[in-house]
Amino acid sequence: MEPDTKRAPVDKGADFANYFCTYGFLYHQKEMLSDRVRMEAYHSAIFRNARHFRGKVVLDVGTGSGILAVWAAQAGAKKVYAVETTDMANQARKVAEGNNVACTVEVIQASIEDVTLPEKVDIIISEWMGYFLLRESMFDSVIIARDRWLKPGGAMYPSHARMFLAPMRSALADQKMQEFQHSMADWDRFVLDTREQFGVDMSCLAKSYEEEQKKYYLQTSLWNSLYPNQLLGAAAVIKEIDCLTATVNDISTVDADFSIPLYEGVNRVSGYSGWFDVHFRGSPAAPADSEVQLDTAPSLDETTHWGQQVFLMHPPLRARGGDVLAGKIQMTRSKDNHRLMDVKLTNAVERGGRPLSHPVTALFYIE
Amino acid sequence: MEPDTKRAPVDKGADFANYFCTYGFLYHQKEMLSDRVRMEAYHSAIFRNARHFRGKVVLDVGTGSGILAVWAAQAGAKKVYAVETTDMANQARKVAEGNNVACTVEVIQASIEDVTLPEKVDIIISEWMGYFLLRESMFDSVIIARDRWLKPGGAMYPSHARMFLAPMRSALADQKMQEFQHSMADWDRFVLDTREQFGVDMSCLAKSYEEEQKKYYLQTSLWNSLYPNQLLGAAAVIKEIDCLTATVNDISTVDADFSIPLYEGVNRVSGYSGWFDVHFRGSPAAPADSEVQLDTAPSLDETTHWGQQVFLMHPPLRARGGDVLAGKIQMTRSKDNHRLMDVKLTNAVERGGRPLSHPVTALFYIE
Numbered sequence: 039m040e041p042d043t044k045r046a047p048v049d050k051g052a053d054f055a056n057y058f059c060t061y062g063f064l065y066h067q068k069e070m071l072s073d074r075v076r077m078e079a080y081h082s083a084i085f086r087n088a089r090h091f092r093g094k095v096v097l098d099v100g101t102g103s104g105i106l107a108v109w110a111a112q113a114g115a116k117k118v119y120a121v122e123t124t125d126m127a128n129q130a131r132k133v134a135e136g137n138n139v140a141c142t143v144e145v146i147q148a149s150i151e152d153v154t155l156p157e158k159v160d161i162i163i164s165e166w167m168g169y170f171l172l173r174e175s176m177f178d179s180v181i182i183a184r185d186r187w188l189k190p191g192g193a194m195y196p197s198h199a200r201m202f203l204a205p206m207r208s209a210l211a212d213q214k215m216q217e218f219q220h221s222m223a224d225w226d227r228f229v230l231d232t233r234e235q236f237g238v239d240m241s242c243l244a245k246s247y248e249e250e251q252k253k254y255y256l257q258t259s260l261w262n263s264l265y266p267n268q269l270l271g272a273a274a275v276i277k278e279i280d281c282l283t284a285t286v287n288d289i290s291t292v293d294a295d296f297s298i299p300l301y302e303g304v305n306r307v308s309g310y311s312g313w314f315d316v317h318f319r320g321s322p323a324a325p326a327d328s329e330v331q332l333d334t335a336p337s338l339d340e341t342t343h344w345g346q347q348v349f350l351m352h353p354p355l356r357a358r359g360g361d362v363l364a365g366k367i368q369m370t371r372s373k374d375n376h377r378l379m380d381v382k383l384t385n386a387v388e389r390g391g392r393p394l395s396h397p398v399t400a401l402f403y404i405e
Numbered sequence: 406m407e408p409d410t411k412r413a414p415v416d417k418g419a420d421f422a423n424y425f426c427t428y429g430f431l432y433h434q435k436e437m438l439s440d441r442v443r444m445e446a447y448h449s450a451i452f453r454n455a456r457h458f459r460g461k462v463v464l465d466v467g468t469g470s471g472i473l474a475v476w477a478a479q480a481g482a483k484k485v486y487a488v489e490t491t492d493m494a495n496q497a498r499k500v501a502e503g504n505n506v507a508c509t510v511e512v513i514q515a516s517i518e519d520v521t522l523p524e525k526v527d528i529i530i531s532e533w534m535g536y537f538l539l540r541e542s543m544f545d546s547v548i549i550a551r552d553r554w555l556k557p558g559g560a561m562y563p564s565h566a567r568m569f570l571a572p573m574r575s576a577l578a579d580q581k582m583q584e585f586q587h588s589m590a591d592w593d594r595f596v597l598d599t600r601e602q603f604g605v606d607m608s609c610l611a612k613s614y615e616e617e618q619k620k621y622y623l624q625t626s627l628w629n630s631l632y633p634n635q636l637l638g639a640a641a642v643i644k645e646i647d648c649l650t651a652t653v654n655d656i657s658t659v660d661a662d663f664s665i666p667l668y669e670g671v672n673r674v675s676g677y678s679g680w681f682d683v684h685f686r687g688s689p690a691a692p693a694d695s696e697v698q699l700d701t702a703p704s705l706d707e708t709t710h711w712g713q714q715v716f717l718m719h720p721p722l723r724a725r726g727g728d729v730l731a732g733k734i735q736m737t738r739s740k741d742n743h744r745l746m747d748v749k750l751t752n753a754v755e756r757g758g759r760p761l762s763h764p765v766t767a768l769f770y771i772e
């Protein structure tokens with residue numbers, strides 16, 4: 039049974055308010071256009087494989103400012119359908135005109151789910167990746183585009199994606215715990231004041247308040263741009279996606295075991311960090327002349343706007359170099375918003391092949 | 406003709422995502438409950454007029470944590486219907502129980518627009534005021550409640566509201582202008598980089614980007630907590646609302662002329678500041694024993710979470726003590742979101758009864 043058939047249909051008004059509306063701002067598009075790692079990867083993927091674009095029909099899913107569509111046209115595409123649902127479509131049209139490719143690039147303002155193209159396409163290009171790859175669930179839309187509009191033997195740009203998880207240390211762990219404790223101390227003062235000055239006892243809400251604050255301070259996964267030396271073990275691959283064949287079912291959950299030996303010198307693990315990479319390998323029928331990779335791992339010189347996703351365990355894990363962190367990560371979509379994620383992390387420290395204690399489970403929300 | 410009949414119906418999903426969802430957090434309710442000025446005003450309004458509550462049926466529109474409903478019960482109400490649309494209703498129920506008034510306070514989780522009460526009520530109490538009084542447009546819901554459920558001769562708590570506007574000075578004006586200019590300098594660098602490194606000319610978007618940034622930095626009305634000495638003239642009343650009789654039409658626009666002499670010593674006016682007060686006077690049939698006022702004007706000792714709404718003119722106005730600022734403020738609801746406001750401010754400096762220059766108009770958005 040398809041799990042997605044059980045879901046309530048997406049409320050379009052809420053989806054626009056929560057998700058699409060930010061893409062309607064040039065400011066936000068500019069942030070993506072200023073991400074050099076991202077830009078260089080797509081640019082190289084297209085121009086180093088210009089041979090594959092020459093004379094071809096291309097679909098850009100979510101064209102935003104139009105950048106990928108313009109590049110595809112410059113690389114020699116015969117026709118580029120550039121689909122964008124927000125009013126940013128008007129700007130993409132200007133960019134196509136301003137760069138003299140308006141005869142090749144046809145900007146269509148619509149949700150890709152509602153579009154009817156006059157022909158099938160040779161290549162689908164799209165920058166659909168959200169934080170920790172799957173946040174935003176935009177790849178769903180790319181799948182729809184692919185299944186409806188990609189010719190047999192056509193290529194996906196990017197063609198593959200992977201997700202990684204690694205143990206890490208971070209001063210954020212103590213900081214968040216302190217913020218949480220301050221917030222609860224403030225709550226206690228509030229209850230006293232409200233009782234004394236206004237004659238109402240709010241203590242009956244203490245448990246709910248604590249849960250709410252815990253969720254906010256301790257269970258909300260954080261965006262962070264990590265230094266490589268914050269990682270405490272080699273990253274485990276927790277998901278691999280073939281963009282040519284993946285179904286919505288394949289990508290709507292992540293469920294992976296990991297077993298990661300800790301580096302020498304470690305004595306405490308704050309939690310985990312997650313990131314992704316994508317690859318441009320062309321297609322089996324038309325392999326890339328030059329494979330390109332877009333990597334969002336912690337890096338000293340090249341950071342991306344995606345940063346890394348951080349999951350802090352409270353309390354931190356006591357473990358040392360050579361110990362193995364054995365666990366499981368399960369990610370599902372939030373019940374209230376299919377573009378957000380719930381993450382369940384279970385882990386235990388193993389030394390000499392045996393667990394030092396019972397496994398611990400923590401829940402996180404990617405908001 | 407009713408202007409509201411021309412409007413598209415409100416999208417409920419978007420309205421929840423944009424508006425109601427914040428009220429579902431205890432953190433947000435606690436902020437309101439920690440606003441001493443607000444709390445003392447409602448507390449006094451109820452308990453100094455306990456005689457009017459004794460044995461009466463009360464409706465609390467948007468009960469949130471339940472505070473006003475519990476007070477009404479403590480003051481002797483026979484029955485309190487406490488209506489709240491978000492899940493905060495569950496917390497209100499706990500607060501009623503925890504304060505031993507669950508037999509009087511009936512919490513109903515519903516939008517007030519959808520509620521059917523078993524009887525009409527003697528008093529409607531509600532804390533419906535948003536920034537600059539009308540942001541959030543929640544008084545619409547109170548009007549519906551009043552027209553459907555208030556007995557003839559019943560009372561509204563609060564009973565009256567007023568809006569004020571005064572000229573002001575603020576260092577924010579120069580700061581915002583600088584931020585805007587930095588942002589545009591950054592844009593120029595971005596256009597150069599994108600052309601040189603990625604072969605795409607984005608200069609065709611300069612005008613749109615400038616408009617977007619202008620709107621963000623210069624035309625977005627700001628929340629601020631002002632010192633009284635930042636005001637440069639006596640405040641003008643720009644709206645008066647009688648909560649017992651006002652219609653949605655009456656409150657969906659503000660349109661007022663003002664003419665404000667500047668205090669001695671002034672040489673520059675940064676813009677305008679707006680705020681409101683509300684009054685608890687009971688009703689004509691049952692006037693309050695003790696009138697209470699909730700004032701959100703700039704104040705040295707007592708600030709509220711509403712602060713003041715700030716409208717900065719760019720460039721600032723050159724004017725001096727004794728000059729008169731003559732102008733007009735027009736506020737309408739945003740086309741895209743009926744809970745947000747568009748403000749048009751037209752003004753000119755008059756000296757000795759004659760305008761020093763043509764009137765200047767500025768548009769602002771209350772987001």
Ligand SMILES: Nc1ncnc2c1ncn2[C@@H]1O[C@H](CSCC[C@H](N)C(=O)O)[C@@H](O)[C@H]1O
Nearest residue numbers: 061100101102122123124148149150165179
């Ligand atoms: N279902 C859908 N239909 C059409 N556009 C979509 C979509 N889902 C997301 N988008 C758009 O896809 C864009 C993703 S951001 C990437 C923008 C651009 N391709 C670039 O690389 O710079 C956003 O502008 C968003 O509004």
Ligand SMILES: Nc1ncnc2c1ncn2[C@@H]1O[C@H](CSCC[C@H](N)C(=O)O)[C@@H](O)[C@H]1O
Nearest residue numbers: 428467468469489490491515516517532546
């Ligand atoms: N149409 C409507 N129906 C029911 N509740 C509404 C409503 N419009 C707004 N509300 C609720 O009204 C509350 C306003 S905030 C005031 C809360 C509380 N009365 C107090 O004074 O502390 C919010 O909790 C909001 O969710």
